[in-house]
Structures are given as structure tokens and as C-alpha cells.
Amino acid sequence: MKNDITEKSAIHIRGLKKTFGNVKVLEGLNLSVQRGTMLALLGPNGAGKTTTVRILSTLLTPDEGEIYVNGFDVVQEAEQVRHNIGLTGQFAAVDEFLTGRENLVMMGRLYHLSKAESVRRAEELLEQFDITPAADRPTKTYSGGMRRRLDLALSLIAHPPIIFLDEPTTGLDPRSRLTMWGIIENLMKEGATILLTTQYLEEADKLADQIAVLDHGKIIAIGTADELKATVGSEHIHIVIEKISDFDKALTMLARDGLQSNKEEREIRVATDGSVRAVKEILDILYSEQIEIDAMSVHKPTLDDVFLELTGREIEGDESTTESTSSSK
Amino acid sequence: MKVQLNLLQVPNSMKNTINRKIDQSHGRLYYALLDIWVLVLRSIRHITKNPDQLLGSTIQPIMFMLLFRYVFGGAINTGGVSYVNFLVAGILVQTLAFGALTTSLSVATDIKRGIVDRFRSLPILNSAVITGHVVADLVRNFISSIVLIITALFIGFRPEADVREWVMIFALALLFTFSVSWIAAIMGLLAKSVESVQWMGFFFVFPLTFASAAFVPTDSMPWFLRVFAENQPITHIIEAIRALMVGTSIGNHGWISLVWCVSSLVISIPITAYLFRKRSM
Numbered sequence: 001m002k003n004d005i006t007e008k009s010a011i012h013i014r015g016l017k018k019t020f021g022n023v024k025v026l027e028g029l030n031l032s033v034q035r036g037t038m039l040a041l042l043g044p045n046g047a048g049k050t051t052t053v054r055i056l057s058t059l060l061t062p063d064e065g066e067i068y069v070n071g072f073d074v075v076q077e078a079e080q081v082r083h084n085i086g087l088t089g090q091f092a093a094v095d096e097f098l099t100g101r102e103n104l105v106m107m108g109r110l111y112h113l114s115k116a117e118s119v120r121r122a123e124e125l126l127e128q129f130d131i132t133p134a135a136d137r138p139t140k141t142y143s144g145g146m147r148r149r150l151d152l153a154l155s156l157i158a159h160p161p162i163i164f165l166d167e168p169t170t171g172l173d174p175r176s177r178l179t180m181w182g183i184i185e186n187l188m189k190e191g192a193t194i195l196l197t198t199q200y201l202e203e204a205d206k207l208a209d210q211i212a213v214l215d216h217g218k219i220i221a222i223g224t225a226d227e228l229k230a231t232v233g234s235e236h237i238h239i240v241i242e243k244i245s246d247f248d249k250a251l252t253m254l255a256r257d258g259l260q261s262n263k264e265e266r267e268i269r270v271a272t273d274g275s276v277r278a279v280k281e282i283l284d285i286l287y288s289e290q291i292e293i294d295a296m297s298v299h300k301p302t303l304d305d306v307f308l309e310l311t312g313r314e315i316e317g318d319e320s321t322t323e324s325t326s327s328s329k
Numbered sequence: 330m331k332v333q334l335n336l337l338q339v340p341n342s343m344k345n346t347i348n349r350k351i352d353q354s355h356g357r358l359y360y361a362l363l364d365i366w367v368l369v370l371r372s373i374r375h376i377t378k379n380p381d382q383l384l385g386s387t388i389q390p391i392m393f394m395l396l397f398r399y400v401f402g403g404a405i406n407t408g409g410v411s412y413v414n415f416l417v418a419g420i421l422v423q424t425l426a427f428g429a430l431t432t433s434l435s436v437a438t439d440i441k442r443g444i445v446d447r448f449r450s451l452p453i454l455n456s457a458v459i460t461g462h463v464v465a466d467l468v469r470n471f472i473s474s475i476v477l478i479i480t481a482l483f484i485g486f487r488p489e490a491d492v493r494e495w496v497m498i499f500a501l502a503l504l505f506t507f508s509v510s511w512i513a514a515i516m517g518l519l520a521k522s523v524e525s526v527q528w529m530g531f532f533f534v535f536p537l538t539f540a541s542a543a544f545v546p547t548d549s550m551p552w553f554l555r556v557f558a559e560n561q562p563i564t565h566i567i568e569a570i571r572a573l574m575v576g577t578s579i580g581n582h583g584w585i586s587l588v589w590c591v592s593s594l595v596i597s598i599p600i601t602a603y604l605f606r607k608r609s610m
């Protein structure tokens with residue numbers, strides 16, 4: 001049974017429960033991540049994302065559940081699990097007195113790479129992550145983005161087959177976030193299995209093969225971004241007619257499947273495939289009938305819509321959790 | 330920017346046996362010692378990369394020594410021994426005690442920065458991180474002690490110890506540092522913040538060093554304080570070092586000091602290991 005599970009899934013979780021005091025953080029979580037794919041665990045603050053990652057990386061013990069990482073039980077075989085994972089947490093956990101290079105070599109040695117191999121890998125990662133110019137400066141002089149890149153590099157030094165990225169871009173400026181995304185996409189191409197947690201829908205949408213929406217300690221939906229979006233409806237064109245007197249005419253002319261309207265607001269929604277041709281067709285009709293409009297937009301369902309649909313509330317990107325990585329004394 | 334990763338491909342057939350050039354040819358003990366060694370080097374680098382801290386922990390005791398030698402010393406009667414000869418052992422032990430508290434700060438800082446979590450997710454010996462900080466305290470205290478004793482020679486300190494006695498003095502000084510550092514590690518693991526750990530250490534060490542035989546003979550104290558001062562561990566350590574340095578009577582102080590240090594270690598090391606496994610952010 002165990003071999004069967006691990007043949008397919010790099011991460012396998014069944015019935016995971018975790019309670020802190022009387023707060024139930026995880027209430028029977030089920031999840032599996034296929035080898036060589038990335039799963040994004042998406043959810044608001046307090047949904048249980050970090051707790052899940054901490055259990056998978058052996059920092060916390062589960063109350064209940066069957067949890068395997070690369071075929072090893074996280075409780076019974078914690079040490080083997082540690083040999084197979086790289087963890088990048090929410091905080092850029094680098095030694096601030098040591099230089100970037102020293103941090104990397106130290107981490108290589110702690111993964112029991114040989115000294116020469118640690119030095120070689122450090123050099124390689126400094127180059128790949130664009131840290132070389134700052135390699136020999138203490139990391140307390142690094143920018144937030146560079147620290148995060150080093151943090152990620154530290155977790156990759158021993159080529160772990162499974163990588164946990166716990167909110168790797170929280171608190172980064174947009175440019176650093178894009179850089180980080182580039183790095184993560186490359187990790188994917190190289191065949192690593194990645195579990196990413198994020199509260200940014202855009203991030204999950206852009207990077208992940210599969211998205212699991214976590215809320216109140218349970219997975220409430222799982223699928224590809226497109227599958228999830230499909231659950232909340234298709235693309236549509238949203239038109240606001242200028243004059244109420246034109247409204248009925250417009251409605252008749254545009255009549256087709258999937259049309260919705262609201263006369264009071266002078267709104268019409270037409271389902272579409274989002275192609276230029278479809279948009280032009282609608283504009284042509286309005287033009288030939290000389291119907292003026294106040295507004296028109298093409299609306300694609302976003303993961304925000306998905307989250308709203310599933311939970312009845314919006315995902316809040318709580319910026320107050322942003323750490324101040326530069327506030328060193 | 331150029332981002333070009335070269336991770337190994339992970340074909341399904343090779344799961345769990347990926348060649349990651351991890352050296353696994355040695356036994357567990359070898360790796361445990363390697364982990365400790367790597368993390369001792371880390372903590373020692375903190376000394377050289379953060380010279381302000383070393384400077385502070387070296388200069389402050391010298392200021393204290395000058396203060397007591399020249400300001401208070403004239404009013405203190407130490408019987409047959411000159412005050413400066415009496416004082417150095419007290420200042421030395423106080424320096425060691427405060428120096429050994431650095432572990433509590435280092436541990437609390439590592440926890441706050443998430444470094445402890447990172448280390449706990451690695452396949453390493455659990456307590457190696459703390460062992461690294463504790464050993465760094467030994468190195469730092471050794472340096473401070475030498476500077477302090479040399480400075481003392483310039484202000485009239487005239488030790489009578491021979492080589493064998495100096496070796497015993499430093500052995501006891503380092504054993505004492507070692508046992509205080511492990512207690513400091515517990516404080517660091519229990520502390521809610523880096524700031525609070527500083528106060529914890531202060532409240533622990535301050536009364537023990539001042540209500541002791543460090544600066545004045547205990548027979549000048551009121552009876553209740555005297556009972557405390559004469560029976561608490563720091564006094565025994567001071568009296569033992571003083572006896573070895575300037576030839577006062579050592580009595581049972583040496584043995585009692587050893588018993589205190591060793592029994593403290595026997596208790597604090599397992600507690601530290603337990604707390605380290607439990608402690609997370």
C-alpha cells in the first residue's frame with residue numbers, strides 16, 4: 001500500500017488533523033502532489049497553510065493522519081524526510097553575520113555534502129540566483145529580495161527532490177516578486193516537486209500545475225487554475241448601454257445563449273470565447289444599430305472569483321504580516 | 330537577470346536513491362561531530378564578525394575592575410590579602426557569568442530569525458546549533474579572561490599561582506562558563522523575545538555575583554545575606570579561583586564548585602535538548 005502511494009505521489013496526506021490548544025487548525029486534510037509537479041496551497045491567513053508545511057517538513061508533529069514525503073513517514077522516518085526536502089519559510093532565515101557564500105557552504109556541510117562539493121554548489125547557486133556581486137558581504141547588508149533569493153538557494157544546495165516554499169514572495173516588491181517567479185518556474189522545468197503556499201491568487205494562477213484552496217483547515221477545492229475558474233462561469237463581455245431607450249433594441253439584436261441583462265443598470269452580459277472576432281461581432285451590431293455605450297469590458301473569471309464563490313468572502317492579502325527583513329540593528 | 334537552474338532530473342525509477350553526492354560513508358557519530366563542528370565554526374565566526382560584542386564583553390569588566398580597585402577598594406577591608414589581589418577572582422567570575430549569557434541572546438535571535446526552524450528541517454544532530462553557541466562562549470570568555478588578567482597585572486595584581494594552578498584556574502573558569510551557557514540556552518529557548526532574554530539573564534546573574542564574595546568579604550554582610558552569599562555556587566567558584574590565584578585557603582570550595590557545575594550540566598543539557606525539539610516560532 002505504501003509503495004503504491006509513493007510510486008505516484010511525492011507528497012501524500014490523508015486525514016491530517018492538528019489542534020493547538022482548543023483551536024482546530026487542520027481538520028482532516030487530504031492532499032497529494034504528483035512527482036515533478038507544483039501544487040499551490042492557496043488560502044487566507046490562518047487557513048492552515050503554514051501548519052501544513054511545518055508538519056510536512058517535520059517541524060511539527062501531526063495529531064492524526066497518514067503523511068508521507070517522498071515515501072517516508074514524517075513521524076516515523078523524520079530523518080529520511082529531512083534528507084529529501086528543502087524548506088524556504090516565510091522568514092528569510094539566513095545567518096546575518098555570515099556572507100552569502102558562507103551561508104551556502106555551511107548549509108551544504110549540514111546536508112553532509114563534502115566540503116569541495118559544498119563550495120562548488122555554493123558558487124553555482126550564487127551565479128544562478130544573481131547573488132555573486134554580494135557573495136562576500138554579510139547578509140545583513142542584503143536587500144529583501146536578495147535575502148529571499150539566498151534563502152531559497154540555501155534550501156536547494158543539496159538538490160532536494162521535494163521543495164516547500166512557504167509564502168516565498170510575501171512582503172516582496174513587485175519587481176523582486178517577478179524575479180522570484182522566474183526562479184521558481186525554472187525549478188519546475190528541472191523536475192522538482194514543489195509545494196507552494198501563497199495568499200496571492202495571481203501567484204498560484206501563474207506558477208502552479210494544481211491549485212488546492214484551503215479554508216478553515218480543509219481543502220475546499222482542487223484542480224488546475226482553468227478547472228477552478230470554469231466552476232464560476234465562463235468569459236463574458238460586459239456592456240453598459242448609454243440610453244435606456246436603446247436597451248430593448250440592443251437586447252433583441254444581441255440575443256443568444258448565455259445572455260444576462262439588468263435593465264435598471266442598463267447592463268448586458270454576453271457569454272463569449274474572448275476572441276477579437278467575438279468582440280468585433282458585438283461592436284458591429286451595436287454600430288450598425290447606432291447604439292451608444294457607456295462602458296464595455298471583457299471579463300475573465302479569476303481565482304478571486306473562485307475564492308469568493310467557494311467561501312463567500314474575498315481573500316485578503318494581509319500586508320500587515322509583511323516582515324521587516326531590513327530592520328536589523 | 331540570468332536565472333538558469335541545473336537541478337537533477339528526478340525520474341520515477343530513481344526515487345529515494347537520487348545521487349545527490351551526499352556523503353553517507355561514515356557512522357552516525359562522525360556526522361554528529363561534523364554537525365557540531367560546522368555550527369561551532371559558525372558561532373565562532375560571529376565573534377570575529379561582530380567585534381563590538383567582544384569589545385563590550387572585554388571592556389566592561391575592566392571598567393568594573395578599575396572602579397572597585399580605585400573608587401571603592403580603599404574602604405573595603407580584606408584582611409591579609411591586598412584588595413586588588415582579592416578582587417581579580419571576583420571580577421573574573423562575574424565576567425565569565427555575564428559572558429556565558431551570550432548563548433541566551435544567540436539562541437533567542439536564531440529563533441526569532443527562523444534559523445532554528447531551518448536547522449530543525451535539516452538531517453542534523455538536534456542540539457548542534459546550541460552546542461555551537463555554547464562553545465563560542467568558551468572561546469569568547471577565554472579571550473576576555475586573558476585580557477582581564479593581563480590588565481590586572483598593570484594595576485597591582487600579584488598572583489602567586491604556578492603553571493599547574495593556572496591550568497586549574499582556566500579549567501574551572503571554562504567549566505563554569507560551560508555550565509552557565511547551558512542554563513542560558515534554556516533561557517534563550519524559553520524567552521518570548523530577544524529583549525526579554527537580556528533581562529532574564531540580568532536578573533539571574535546580577536544577584537548571584539553581587540551577593541557573593543566577589544567584591545567584599547562576606548563577613549561584612551548582614552546575617553541573612555551572609556548565609557545566602559556563603560552558600561551559593563558563585564561564591565564557591567570565586568573562593569576556589571581566588572585560592573588558586575593568590576594562595577588563600579581553598580577549603581572545600583574546589584570540590585563544591587565541581588559538584589555545582591557538573592550537576593547543573595546534568596540537568597540543563599537534557600532540558601535544552603527537549604526544549605529545542607519542542608520550540609518553534
